[in-house]
Amino acid sequence: MDYFGWIQLALFVGLLFALTKPMGVYLTRVLDVDGKTFLDPIMRHVERLFYFLLGIDPKKEQDWKQYSFSLIAFSLVGILFTYAILRLQHLLPLNPQGIGPLSDQLSFNTAVSFATNTNWQSYGGESTMSYLSQMVGLTFHNFTSAATGIAVAAALVRGIARNSAKTIGNFWTDVIRIILYVLLPICIFYAVFLVSQGMIQNFKPYETAQVVEPYITQVPQKDAGEQEIKDTQGNLVMEERKVDAQTIVQGPMASQVAIKMLGTNGGGYTNANAAHPYENPSPLSNFLQMLSIFLIPSGLTYYLGRTVKNQRHGWAVWTAMATIFLIGLLVCWSAETAGNPHMHALGIDASSGNMEGKETRFGIFNSALFATVTTDASCGAVNSMHDSFTPLGGLIPMLNIQLGEVIFGGVGAGLYGMLVFVVLAVFLAGLMIGKTPEYIGKKIEAYDVKASVMFIMVPVLTILGFTAWGVISSWGLVGLNNSGPHGFSEVLYAYSSAAGNNGSAFAGLNTNSYWYDITLGIVMLLGRFFMIVPVLALAGNLAKKKLIPPSEGSFPVTGPIFTILLIGTVFIVGALTFFPALSLGPIVEHYLMTHSNILF
Amino acid sequence: MNNLISEIRISVLVTFCLAALVCVVYPLVVWGVAQTLFPDNANGSLIIRNGKTVGSKLIAQHFTDKKYFHPRPSAAGDAGYDATSSGGSNLGPTSKKLIDSVRERVKAYRAENNLPPTESVPADAVTASASGLDPHISVKNALIQASRVAKARDMNEKDVIAKIERNNEGRDLGILGEPRVNVLTLNLSLDAR
Numbered sequence: 001m002d003y004f005g006w007i008q009l010a011l012f013v014g015l016l017f018a019l020t021k022p023m024g025v026y027l028t029r030v031l032d033v034d035g036k037t038f039l040d041p042i043m044r045h046v047e048r049l050f051y052f053l054l055g056i057d058p059k060k061e062q063d064w065k066q067y068s069f070s071l072i073a074f075s076l077v078g079i080l081f082t083y084a085i086l087r088l089q090h091l092l093p094l095n096p097q098g099i100g101p102l103s104d105q106l107s108f109n110t111a112v113s114f115a116t117n118t119n120w121q122s123y124g125g126e127s128t129m130s131y132l133s134q135m136v137g138l139t140f141h142n143f144t145s146a147a148t149g150i151a152v153a154a155a156l157v158r159g160i161a162r163n164s165a166k167t168i169g170n171f172w173t174d175v176i177r178i179i180l181y182v183l184l185p186i187c188i189f190y191a192v193f194l195v196s197q198g199m200i201q202n203f204k205p206y207e208t209a210q211v212v213e214p215y216i217t218q219v220p221q222k223d224a225g226e227q228e229i230k231d232t233q234g235n236l237v238m239e240e241r242k243v244d245a246q247t248i249v250q251g252p253m254a255s256q257v258a259i260k261m262l263g264t265n266g267g268g269y270t271n272a273n274a275a276h277p278y279e280n281p282s283p284l285s286n287f288l289q290m291l292s293i294f295l296i297p298s299g300l301t302y303y304l305g306r307t308v309k310n311q312r313h314g315w316a317v318w319t320a321m322a323t324i325f326l327i328g329l330l331v332c333w334s335a336e337t338a339g340n341p342h343m344h345a346l347g348i349d350a351s352s353g354n355m356e357g358k359e360t361r362f363g364i365f366n367s368a369l370f371a372t373v374t375t376d377a378s379c380g381a382v383n384s385m386h387d388s389f390t391p392l393g394g395l396i397p398m399l400n401i402q403l404g405e406v407i408f409g410g411v412g413a414g415l416y417g418m419l420v421f422v423v424l425a426v427f428l429a430g431l432m433i434g435k436t437p438e439y440i441g442k443k444i445e446a447y448d449v450k451a452s453v454m455f456i457m458v459p460v461l462t463i464l465g466f467t468a469w470g471v472i473s474s475w476g477l478v479g480l481n482n483s484g485p486h487g488f489s490e491v492l493y494a495y496s497s498a499a500g501n502n503g504s505a506f507a508g509l510n511t512n513s514y515w516y517d518i519t520l521g522i523v524m525l526l527g528r529f530f531m532i533v534p535v536l537a538l539a540g541n542l543a544k545k546k547l548i549p550p551s552e553g554s555f556p557v558t559g560p561i562f563t564i565l566l567i568g569t570v571f572i573v574g575a576l577t578f579f580p581a582l583s584l585g586p587i588v589e590h591y592l593m594t595h596s597n598i599l600f
Numbered sequence: 601m602n603n604l605i606s607e608i609r610i611s612v613l614v615t616f617c618l619a620a621l622v623c624v625v626y627p628l629v630v631w632g633v634a635q636t637l638f639p640d641n642a643n644g645s646l647i648i649r650n651g652k653t654v655g656s657k658l659i660a661q662h663f664t665d666k667k668y669f670h671p672r673p674s675a676a677g678d679a680g681y682d683a684t685s686s687g688g689s690n691l692g693p694t695s696k697k698l699i700d701s702v703r704e705r706v707k708a709y710r711a712e713n714n715l716p717p718t719e720s721v722p723a724d725a726v727t728a729s730a731s732g733l734d735p736h737i738s739v740k741n742a743l744i745q746a747s748r749v750a751k752a753r754d755m756n757e758k759d760v761i762a763k764i765e766r767n768n769e770g771r772d773l774g775i776l777g778e779p780r781v782n783v784l785t786l787n788l789s790l791d792a793r
Contacts (some may be wrong), residue, residue: 007775045619054613070607127684135736136623140615143622170618172614184622188629198658201642202631207657209646215664219678241679247681248644248656255627255636272686275730278644283777284644292747333701340693343723346706352723352738356698357688359729360672360733360736361769363778367730384730385688389699391658486692508690589694599696 001337004363009329012287012369013322018292020318023295024302029036029179031154031303033058033173043180050176061167064540068533069173071148075529076117078144085137095130096205105517112521114141116528117149117410119260119267119380119503120520122512126249126270131203138267139256146176146263146296149412152532153300156416157540157591160307160440161545168539182296183263190292191258191329191357198281202255206247211299214244244556251330253278264410266380266503274370274383275359283361289372293379296301297408300415306441319419320566324407328396333368335393341594357388366395375400378410380503385491387481387506391590394506398493401500403574404459410501417536418566420452423538424559425569427452429555438554441547444452451538458530459499460577462523465593466495467581475515483593484600489585494520499527647788655784659683660735663787666712666751669737669745671783672724673705676732689728702726713748736780739768753790763789 001560029035037043051058062070074444085092085106091101102110106122113120114137123129129138151174159167218238220228231239240507253269257279260266274280274289298318305314339354351365360368367384374381375397386397400407406418431438437444470476471493480487490509497504498520504510511520556562592598634642645657655661662681667722674680675689693696705726715721722741742764750757767786770779 003685004771004775009601011775050614050617053617054610068602068608073604073607074614076613077608077615081615116766124685126686135627136619137628142616142618160625167766172610175614176618176775179622181619184626187675188626188633191630192633192637195630195642198641198645200644201627201634207644207646207653207656207772209653209661211661212791213661213663213665213668215662217662217679220789243662243681244688246655246659246661246681246683248659249686250644252627252631254642255630258630270686270731272688272731272733275688276686277660277731277733277735281658282722283772287772287776291774339723342693342699343702343727346699346703347717347721348702348706348723348726349720354693355723356727357690357730358700358727359731360735360738360780361734361777366777382730385690387690387692388688388785390693394692455704482688482692482695486694489692499713506692507687507692508692524713589692593694598694600694 001333001425002365003334008287009364009369012291015291016154016298019295020298020302023299024170024306024314026301027296027303028306031174033170033177035397039181039183047176047180054172055174058170058173060168064155064169064536067168067171068536069455071152071532072529073149074144074171078141079111079115082137082141083107085133085421086110089130089133090128092132094135094203095314095578096131097130099128099130105514106512109521110519111309111502114138114267115145115267116501116524117145117263117378117413118498118501118524120498120527121271121273121458121503121505122267122520124271125268131251134256134269135252135582137567139157139259142256142259142263142265143179146183146259146265146411147175147579149410150178150296150300151175152413153313153412153534156245156419156535156539157304157307159542160419160442162543164545167544168536169542183259186262187255187258190262190288191254193288193373194254194257194285197285198278199254199257199285200250200278201252202250203252206250209246209248211244211246212240216240216242229337238451244592249278253270260381261289261379262295263375264293264297264379265373274381275385280383280597283296283366286362286370289381291375293373293377294408296411299375300412303416307404310440310558313440316563317422317566320563321407321418323563324403324570325372325568328400328407329369329372332372332393332396333365335390336364338366338390340390342599350530354388354390357385359383371397372400375502376405376407376409376503378405378413378501378503380497382504385507386493386504387508391586391593394489395586398489398496399503399574399578399582401496401502401580402459402463403570405457405500405502406570413501419536420455420538421569421573422566423448423452424573425562425566426557428554428569429565433555435553435555436448438548439552442542442545443548447541448538451534451541454534455531456573458526460527462499463492463495466519466523467492470519475514477509477515477582481510481514483598485585485589486600489589492581492585496525498523548567612743634687647784649788655787657782657785658735659734661784665752666748667790668787669742669749669783672727672734673726674732675728680732683733686731686733688730688732713744714743734762735782735784737783738763739779739781742781749790760790762778
């Protein structure tokens with residue numbers, strides 16, 4: 001944990017803090033249909049054109065049921081749209097490599113995963129996707145699923161702020177305004193900046209380079225079905241291969257990566273995602289990618305404070321998020337710095353930390369920071385391979401997801417997730433002091449708590465249920481890349497990531513098989529829509545209530561006591577639920593690694 | 601029912617309108633600006649020698665000859681360094697396969713660089729990178745390889761170290777990331793001597 005790491009951390013947190021207010025103020029204007037922004041001279045025209053083409057009245061608001069209905073219809077159409085593109089990519093233009101169509105289950109998995117803002121990568125990126133699939137099939141959802149998340153958060157915040165109202169906003173207006181005024185303008189500048197760092201943006205076919213030193217190597221022999229051939233003893237049959245050329249990936253990468261980070265989507269253009277030198281060329285591009293993951297989620301806490309007219313509440317939520325973020329980061333960073341004793345025993349420099357699955361330009365600190373940020377948010381892009389982290393270093397990303405990704409969180413999803421925890425925290429405080437719980441002038445009643453608990457139960461049941469099913473089934477075990485407790489961690493991580501709509505992975509697990517594609521797809525759908533609908537129900541119910549002025553008996557939702565209570569609620573719910581499962585995976589692996597010579 | 605049809609109609613319309621904007625106009629604008637301002641980067645930072653593309657500054661190539669600096673081990677594709685199949689080993693910390701292959705690499709690294717058992721091996725030299733295409737090695741790793749390269753090329757070791765320094769990209773803005781040496785540009789600069 002060197003001196004440069006601390007400076008970079010201070011810079012990261014400092015910049016995030018400084019950007020929170022400007023981003024929040026801007027979001028407040030965008031999320032108000034009458035709000036004025038500096039982009040009005042250009043974007044107003046585009047916006048009006050959209051309403052004209054769609055034939056909708058932007059000011060006609062919806063109640064929570066209509067809002068949910070529009071959201072689900074829109075997501076469903078998007079899933080079909082992408083599914084069709086992936087199935088038909090060999091017939092569509094912009095496919096210079098002549099890549100074939102994706103299988104039906106992989107297309108289902110990928111379409112669902114992008115529509116739910118998960119961006120799980122069962123697909124291989126550069127080896128399975130045409131330029132059109134990347135640019136249209138996937139980028140479309142990077143924008144719309146992000147806008148949908150922000151829209152839901154805005155609807156919930158409106159529900160809290162309004163007095164005896166029936167409606168919570170208009171879904172179409174919210175999505176269109178978020179894309180036109182926030183996501184698109186930032187992405188244009190951001191993508192060009194990424195190119196300045198070395199990212200590609202072209203439509204050329206893959207480049208063939210004549211390598212400087214041709215060499216001969218041994219590779220496993222494969223049969224016609226691309227299966228590795230084994231001899232009678234079960235060893236791989238090897239063959240010689242002369243390598244004198246290298247095929248280098250090309251394509252429209254920067255435009256996709258910009259929104260992938262800003263919209264906390266995380267689906268990689270390449271298989272290695274943000275570890276690929278094109279997809280994250282320099283430490284500076286890496287720093288901005290991490291910052292852009294947290295930019296909107298952090299700004300939304302300010303939007304919350306401003307909209308409910310209690311700015312200190314917004315900052316209290318921000319502080320709770322920042323605290324949990326720092327705790328996770330410090331654990332992950334120190335575990336990766338300490339490294340793997342099995343490696344040190346081989347005579348490897350212990351001061352260089354655990355470098356397996358990490359890039360030289362990022363080193364230990366930036367890999368640990370990226371892993372923490374990407375799982376605090378529901379981003380899921382990776383600049384290092386979480387599967388090769390030390391047990392405790394890998395526990396943090398997994399736990400971050402299991403806590404509900406409320407530590408800044410996905411765009412919108414982080415805020416509405418955290419607000420559910422706020423409702424629970426206020427409810428618990430009410431029980432403790434024996435008063436009717438209220439939250440910023442709204443009484444919290446049975447309906448609200450039921451909706452909140454439903455929200456919390458969905459990931460719990462899906463993660464634990466499907467992991468249990470996976471590890472006792474032959475289809476679940478066949479894809480494992482590691483055995484022993486680490487193999488269990490791979491499965492647990494996969495379903496956590498799917499339910500949390502995160503998309504990062506212990507990527508050794510080969511999930512491009514029928515059962516994994518289908519079950520993960522179902523879990524992603526449950527983890528998105530079965531959580532959004534309760535949130536919108538909560539929003540609708542809170543909107544209906546009368547605002548009561550704060551009294552002596554109101555529990556304050558600002559200040560350190562509230563912040564600690566909120567952090568406690570998040571930890572207690574997550575820790576109690578997932579501690580037993582984590583004990584079987586990373587925790588037991590940690591003790592095996594540090595106290596024994598057992599290898600798997 | 602009417603409501604359902606109208607919602608689906610709007611959904612389809614929004615999908616096509618937004619797709620036109622964010623999937624066609626947006627990538628083309630970025631493409632146009634990027635190709636104008638940073639054409640070299642936008643096309644992959646390719647290195648051309650004598651009219652032939654020999655690689656990309658950002659993508660690692662395999663080197664085995666003693667006269668070249670060696671990159672980090674790669675798990676990309678069957679043969680490693682496969683730039684169409686990026687990825688890491690994804691082996692966990694208690695994987696027998698991982699520890700066994702690292703043991704072999706340590707042995708080979710010590711032998712080829714004449715590294716005495718008292719000196720430790722830099723981790724990046726014997727562990728696979730995340731992408732399998734990591735173009736860099738640590739400065740320490742490069743310095744250990746310097747004497748082998750100098751000997752194979754019949755060069756003064758000081759000159760080799762000077763080349764390492766010239767290909768050391770340092771930290772971005774002096775603080776971000778880690779100091780690192782680009783293996784491909786370093787090897788090409790040695791060949792060009």
